[in-house]
Amino acid sequence: MKKFTVTLIVYGLLLVGCSHKEQLETSDSAVKSNLETKIDEDSKKSTEPVTKVYDKEIGMWLKEINAMLSAPLDDPRLKEANNDEGFEYYLKAQKVMELYPNTEVLSGTEFGIEYENLFLLSSYIGHVQFVRTAHLDSYGQAKEDTSLSDQWKPTEDDMRQAFEYMRQLVNDLNIAFNHGGKGETFGVTHLLKGDKVSELEAFVTGESSRME
Structure with missing residues (x-):
């Protein structure tokens, strides 16, 4: 009798286990289905191509930094450095x-090259600021130490040219x-078929245009 009872209990546990497993599988399937449905619905919310969304983000960034580069910089560190030009x-x-x-750069596109040129110019300016201050600290700490600004080396023409580019x-x-290519330009972009792209790239890399 005990053996029969134990057998029934074990059999019952197996049934419960199977039932629980089926419930989990059903639940997992339902969750997966709901998730796929949500992803599909989310993907349908935007009807614009990925590149268009990308262009909007880049456009907003360009508008902001274009205004920033053309206006006096409101940064307390600059005032602490007595408005040092190179700083x-x-x-x-x-x-x-x-x-x-x-946003991930669209590699292989013309903007990827434009961004690389911008990055190289920024890096070059940072390097020159280091060189201006290396005699005070070879580890680069002096390049932002405004208390030493009166001992920084003078701003050189190469730094001015890099910033101008x-x-x-x-x-x-x-x-x-942001303006459909219409407006006053300097001819330094691949996107607008600029005639001074090679000049800019030769300055930062020593090479001619990489898109030719």
Whole structure:
């Protein structure tokens, strides 16, 4: 009798286990189905191509930094450095990169090359700021130490030229993204078939246009 009772109990547990497993599988299937439905619904909310959404984010960024590069910089560190010319270029170049939206660059596109040129210009300006201050601290701490600004080396023409190219590049990209290519440009972008692209790229890389 005990053996029969135990058998029934074991059999009952197996049935319960199977039933529970089936319930879990059914539940998992329902959750998966609901999730797929939600993803499908979410994907239908936006009818714009991914590149269009991407263009909007880049366009907003370009509009903001174009205004920033053309106006006096409101940064207390600049005032602490007695409005040092090169330091303003450095701070603005850093801000351009910091404000860049966290969007994956479309590799292989013309904008990918434009962004690379912008990044190289920003990096070059940062390097020159380091060189201006390396005699005070070879580890780079002095490049933002405004208490030492009166000991920084003078701003050189190469730094001015790098910043000017950055300003021109952002202006032209802003025209391309936000104004349909219509407006005053400096001819330094691939997007607008600029005639001075090679000149800009030769400055930052020593190479001719990489899109030819």
